[in-house]
Amino acid sequence: MAEIFGLYDYPDGEKLDPLEHSKNLFSTEADPITRSIFRTANGGITRQNISRSAPDGVTDPGPSGRYHVGAQHIQPRETHVTGQEHGIEPLDFVSDAFGDTVSGSTPKAGSLLIDQSKWYVPVPGCSVRVFLPKPCAAVMFSWSFHYSVGRPWGMKKIVLDDLQASHSEPDVVRADSPSMYHMAYYNGEPQSRTKRTFPITVHQRYMSGAIVEDLVTKFDHKSSYISEARNARQWDFHLMKTNVPAGWHELSARIYLEPHAHLRDEQVYSKTAREGLKENSKYVKTPSWLRNRLSFGIRNARAIGFSTGGAPIVQLIT
Amino acid sequence: MSYIFPKRVLGSQDVLDPEDMNADIMPAVELLGGNLNEHNIRAGVCNEVYASAEGAATPLAPGALQTPYYVARQVNPSLPNRASDAHARPAYMGGGRGHYAAPYPIPMDNQWHQIGEDDVNGNQMLVTFNTGTGKLWINAILQFFWLPDIEPIGTLAREVGWLTGTDGYIEARETDGWIGERLGGNPWAGGWAASVRFAIRVDGRVIQETITGRTDKSHRESSFVPDHALFSERCFQGQGVESHSISPAAIAVRLGCIVDVGPGAHKVELVARTVHRDSKGSGGDAIVHPGLGRLLEPVFSVYNSQLLAVDIPEEPTTVADPPVPKVKSFKTEDDLSNQSMYTDRVEKIKDAYNDISVDNLSRGALNRAHLPSPVRFARSSYNNDDVTLTNEWMGFSNRVTTHPYKMPGVGLLPWSTTLTGADSFKSILNCPCYNYDPVPTPHTYLGAFGTQSDASVHAGKCFLVVMADIEVIEIDHGNTDNLNDVLACFGFGFNFVDPVSREPIEAGALWVPEISWSLYNNTNYNPAMGTAGLYSSNQSVPDRFNASVMLVLDMTDRRSGITMGPGRGDGGTFGSFGGLATRPPENNDGTPIEIGNIHLLGALTPRGVDAYTAGEISGTESATVKIGNRNMSVMLLRF
Numbered sequence: 031m032a033e034i035f036g037l038y039d040y041p042d043g044e045k046l047d048p049l050e051h052s053k054n055l056f057s058t059e060a061d062p063i064t065r066s067i068f069r070t071a072n073g074g075i076t077r078q079n080i081s082r083s084a085p086d087g088v089t090d091p092g093p094s095g096r097y098h099v100g101a102q103h104i105q106p107r108e109t110h111v112t113g114q115e116h117g118i119e120p121l122d123f124v125s126d127a128f129g130d131t132v133s134g135s136t137p138k139a140g141s142l143l144i145d146q147s148k149w150y151v152p153v154p155g156c157s158v159r160v161f162l163p164k165p166c167a168a169v170m171f172s173w174s175f176h177y178s179v180g181r182p183w184g185m186k187k188i189v190l191d192d193l194q195a196s197h198s199e200p201d202v203v204r205a206d207s208p209s210m211y212h213m214a215y216y217n218g219e220p221q222s223r224t225k226r227t228f229p230i231t232v233h234q235r236y237m238s239g240a241i242v243e244d245l246v247t248k249f250d251h252k253s254s255y256i257s258e259a260r261n262a263r264q265w266d267f268h269l270m271k272t273n274v275p276a277g278w279h280e281l282s283a284r285i286y287l288e289p290h291a292h293l294r295d296e297q298v299y300s301k302t303a304r305e306g307l308k309e310n311s312k313y314v315k316t317p318s319w320l321r322n323r324l325s326f327g328i329r330n331a332r333a334i335g336f337s338t339g340g341a342p343i344v345q346l347i348t
Numbered sequence: 349m350s351y352i353f354p355k356r357v358l359g360s361q362d363v364l365d366p367e368d369m370n371a372d373i374m375p376a377v378e379l380l381g382g383n384l385n386e387h388n389i390r391a392g393v394c395n396e397v398y399a400s401a402e403g404a405a406t407p408l409a410p411g412a413l414q415t416p417y418y419v420a421r422q423v424n425p426s427l428p429n430r431a432s433d434a435h436a437r438p439a440y441m442g443g444g445r446g447h448y449a450a451p452y453p454i455p456m457d458n459q460w461h462q463i464g465e466d467d468v469n470g471n472q473m474l475v476t477f478n479t480g481t482g483k484l485w486i487n488a489i490l491q492f493f494w495l496p497d498i499e500p501i502g503t504l505a506r507e508v509g510w511l512t513g514t515d516g517y518i519e520a521r522e523t524d525g526w527i528g529e530r531l532g533g534n535p536w537a538g539g540w541a542a543s544v545r546f547a548i549r550v551d552g553r554v555i556q557e558t559i560t561g562r563t564d565k566s567h568r569e570s571s572f573v574p575d576h577a578l579f580s581e582r583c584f585q586g587q588g589v590e591s592h593s594i595s596p597a598a599i600a601v602r603l604g605c606i607v608d609v610g611p612g613a614h615k616v617e618l619v620a621r622t623v624h625r626d627s628k629g630s631g632g633d634a635i636v637h638p639g640l641g642r643l644l645e646p647v648f649s650v651y652n653s654q655l656l657a658v659d660i661p662e663e664p665t666t667v668a669d670p671p672v673p674k675v676k677s678f679k680t681e682d683d684l685s686n687q688s689m690y691t692d693r694v695e696k697i698k699d700a701y702n703d704i705s706v707d708n709l710s711r712g713a714l715n716r717a718h719l720p721s722p723v724r725f726a727r728s729s730y731n732n733d734d735v736t737l738t739n740e741w742m743g744f745s746n747r748v749t750t751h752p753y754k755m756p757g758v759g760l761l762p763w764s765t766t767l768t769g770a771d772s773f774k775s776i777l778n779c780p781c782y783n784y785d786p787v788p789t790p791h792t793y794l795g796a797f798g799t800q801s802d803a804s805v806h807a808g809k810c811f812l813v814v815m816a817d818i819e820v821i822e823i824d825h826g827n828t829d830n831l832n833d834v835l836a837c838f839g840f841g842f843n844f845v846d847p848v849s850r851e852p853i854e855a856g857a858l859w860v861p862e863i864s865w866s867l868y869n870n871t872n873y874n875p876a877m878g879t880a881g882l883y884s885s886n887q888s889v890p891d892r893f894n895a896s897v898m899l900v901l902d903m904t905d906r907r908s909g910i911t912m913g914p915g916r917g918d919g920g921t922f923g924s925f926g927g928l929a930t931r932p933p934e935n936n937d938g939t940p941i942e943i944g945n946i947h948l949l950g951a952l953t954p955r956g957v958d959a960y961t962a963g964e965i966s967g968t969e970s971a972t973v974k975i976g977n978r979n980m981s982v983m984l985l986r987f
Contacts, residue, residue: 032390033702034698034701034702035698035702037690037694037695037698039686039690039694039695040684040685040686040689040690040694041686042685042686042687046364046684048357048358048359048360048362051358051372052354052357052358054694055354055372055373055376056353056354067373067376067694067697067698067701068352068353068354068375068376070701071352071376071379071384071388071701072351072352072387072388073351073387073388073389073390074390075384075388075389075390075393075701075704076389076390076393077393077394077404077405077406078702079701079702079703079704080393080406080704080705080706081703081704081705081706098406098407098408098409098412098706099394099406099407099408099409099412099706099709099714100408100409100411100412100706101409101411101412101413101480101661102480102661102711102712103412103706103709103710103711103712103713103714104412104413104661104712104714104715104719105386105712105713105714105715106662106663106712107662108714108715108716108719109413109414109660109716109719109721109722110414110483110660110722112483112485112606112660113606114557114605114606116556116557117557118556118557118563119563119564120562120563120564120567120568122568164716167721167722167723167726168723168726168983170981170983172487172604174558174560174602174603174604176559176560176561176562176593176594178562178568178588178591178592180568180587180588212894222732222977223730223731223732223817223977223978223979224817224977224979225732225819225976225977226819226892226893226894226976226977227819227821227890227892228892229871229890229891229892229893230890230892231587232587256587257871258587258588258589258591259540259541259588259589259590259591259595260540260541260595260596260871261595261596261871261893262541262590262591262592262593262594262595263594263595263596263599263893263894264546264560264561264594264601264603265893265894265896266601266602266603266604266817266894266896267817267894267896268815268817268979268981269728269979270726270728270815270981270983271728272726272727272728323568323587325562325567325568325588325591326562327560327561327562327563327592328556328557328558328559328560328561328562328563329557330557330558330605332604332605332606334485334606336721336722336723336726336985337716337719337721337722338716338721339395339716339719339720339721339722
């Protein structure tokens with residue numbers, strides 16, 4: 031009980047009792063706690079002490095008025111912790127910039143998981159790190175980015191022997207477009223729920239009619255088609271964590287671009303951009319690379335932590 | 349000042365000195381002069397968690413923890429319910445069936461505009477309020493549609509479709525089309541993009557990091573050029589051209605930020621702009637309106653939209669004079685008596701400590717130990733299994749306003765079944781809303797708290813924030829002729845439990861607020877396919893994008909708040925959404941309804957061709973949407 035009552039009232043005509051006077055002020059005994067002013071003041075003030083009504087003659091201004099605990103009574107950043115980062119400048123990720131791949135058919139590092147994590151590269155301006163001085167009931171991370179993708183549909187490799195055998199539709203081996211993922215990492219741990227694949231935006235139409243000119247096999251090639259602009263979007267994600275311990279917490283949006291495919295045996299046919307402007311221009315077989323490009327526009331990452339509130343704490347009570 | 353300690357212990361032989369007597373009592377008085385701080389106050393003083401043990405919690409003034417400011421424009425995109433629905437055409441330019449606001453066409457002047465700025469009914473995407481120093485946590489979402497022209501195409505009453513023909517040209521259609529067919533951005537033309545941007549504007553300043561675009565328009569305009577035009581010279585554009593803004597014809601865009609604000613009045617807006625497009629047409633170069641003989645004039649319209657700004661105070665400016673008991677200090681020769689010691693001094697101090705005004709507290713006297721958490725409930729769900737939705741379309745319609753929920757399998761009304769049936773929406777993720785707040789009652793459901801007629805009781809004021817992200821792998825129309833005529837739709841569905849029996853109310857039925865719908869068209873149809881050769885069979889390329897959904901509900905007073913028209917928000921603390929008939933079910937006696945679960949729902953519009961040629965829904969449309977990873981979170985926040 032925090033209410034102070036039963037005080038020694040210094041009756042007239044009696045000898046002053048020093049012990050009772052002291053108990054009024056700062057008694058540390060268990061029972062007289064209810065009559066100790068100092069003990070109440072030193073951390074003993076409870077909701078029973080705090081008035082919920084206006085004094086006589088004063089009109090209570092209502093729930094927004096001065097007789098409720100207001101924002102001014104709350105320490106700043108005690109109930110919420112926030113953080114935000116952003117990036118403005120255009121940013122490109124290109125698959126052949128992700129060079130640390132494999133040695134032969136074996137991953138360089140021992141752990142495939144470690145390798146994968148290494149390949150997920152944070153997007154500058156799309157990560158946020160906040161320090162929680164106390165545990166939080168929940169932390170809501172959000173991040174968003176505008177992007178466009180230059181990602182080719184996989185190409186098909188012609189088996190030259192088949193062509194020379196004049197197969198009407200040669201057997202082909204397809205090289206799929208290299209993988210391209212988004213996934214967020216929370217405190218270094220991948221969050222699979224946030225994994226997304228980006229669309230393929232560079233499409234090829236079929237080829238027909240092998241023609242040999244100057245000892246080079248060329249093919250008539252139909253339309254190509256690019257849907258990069260039509261797939262330009264903004265993605266907004268969220269990740270909520272609950273019962274979050276104190277300390278640093280980090281959310282980073284990361285990108286995985288599979289290293290580009292290099293078709294070294296010169297069985298894929300492509301042509302230069304300049305030639306591409308010509309109607310019915312021909313493809314020349316040449317070594318080819320399939321590369322992904324992911325271009326970021328404006329992006330940001332934000333975090334807001336909501337405190338756990340009134341867990342009991344030990345307070346000094348005189 | 350915080351702790352106070354006795355300077356001496358009065359003994360029976362001590363001389364009574366006025367200074368010592370003052371030291372006995374005056375520190376306690378001085379504390380009351382606005383100096384009580386975190387050390388003086390017991391933990392949990394404002395936390396109702398401890399209310400049962402020590403009486404009711406000290407009330408918090410509204411806004412002490414946080415204050416939400418929320419506005420919504422509910423504009424149903426008028427997706428047709430059935431082929432016979434007379435209102436099947438999209439509600440563009442204010443002529444449709446938008447519930448409480450008309451679609452907002454973004455002006456084509458490349459300037460930032462507040463969404464709904466010209467709405468005479470107060471449906472602007474705008475919130476204004478006063479704050480001290482603090483932060484604003486802002487989240488917004490909007491539904492965007494690109495319609496190919498401001499005028500219907502066709503001459504007869506039923507020739508008003510927007511269909512993109514098989515040759516890549518807009519042509520008249522013999523019957524009404526679905527909205528999906530009326531979208532702009534002819535995919536046959538290659539890289540057509542809407543090129544619109546959205547952002548949050550605070551006090552007139554566009555928050556740059558929220559802009560949904562790229563600062564450098566020409567960045568990444570690659571020299572990689574496709575070789576042949578395909579129905580339009582637009583295909584000569586290389587990679588990256590016009591990829592600087594929001595492009596799809598149907599997309600929901602969610603955005604947010606955290607900004608610092610100073611004391612004073614503030615204005616938060618959701619704004620939109622168009623960006624210069626090389627072609628002013630809608631679906632491709634040289635595509636003309638068959639009736640008007642001019643290039644198509646695209647309309648970029650915003651439909652459903654929500655804006656939430658949460659004020660988080662940090663350095664409030666409010667100050668007040670604390671009531672301090674008038675206690676005189678002792679002077680030499682003062683008498684010691686019941687009057688002088690007790691009545692005039694000790695009793696006054698006692699009374700003051702038994703009735704402390706909040707003004708006795710110092711600024712920032714309370715820390716988290718004294719307060720309830722701003723979060724009353726928080727839970728996430730996620731699933732990484734693929735799921736494919738096949739539509740057997742019963743449609744979604746405004747008819748939900750007259751039939752907010754139905755038993756499963758009854759009739760053809762929308763929302764009639766959701767969990768196990770084949771109609772409209774299907775649950776793709778479920779977030780149980782059982783309260784784990786440390787209250788004495790275990791397994792408490794997420795309550796609605798009913799009304800708050802007693803203004804002095806503030807504990808129940810809460811608002812619900814629900815978010816979801818969905819990986820859309822592919823929207824497949826299942827055929828080769830139609831292009832972007834299929835829409836994937838996501839939304840939230842609520843089911844409710846009786847607060848006494850805990851049994852579901854209207855078992856199997858969900859309340860699906862329309863404002864939560866997010867719709868997306870398939871953007872990656874590839875017309876450059878061939879039937880043979882090297883690059884055949886790559887016609888239907890997975891769309892692969894992230895879909896976002898958001899919903900905000902005022903959980904304090906859902907029964908009496910006015911949610912439509914100029915008076916929206918009256919009766920509720922911050923305007924709710926929807927309308928009377930789209931409210932969740934409620935008990936007749938006013939007993940609060942409690943939420944049992946919140947479902948993330950997925951649905952798919954049909955192709956429409958079969959439906960219209962047959963005059964009715966065939967029920968066997970083959971379109972599908974494949975969904976991958978998805979994640980949803982529910983937060984119930986106090987204010």
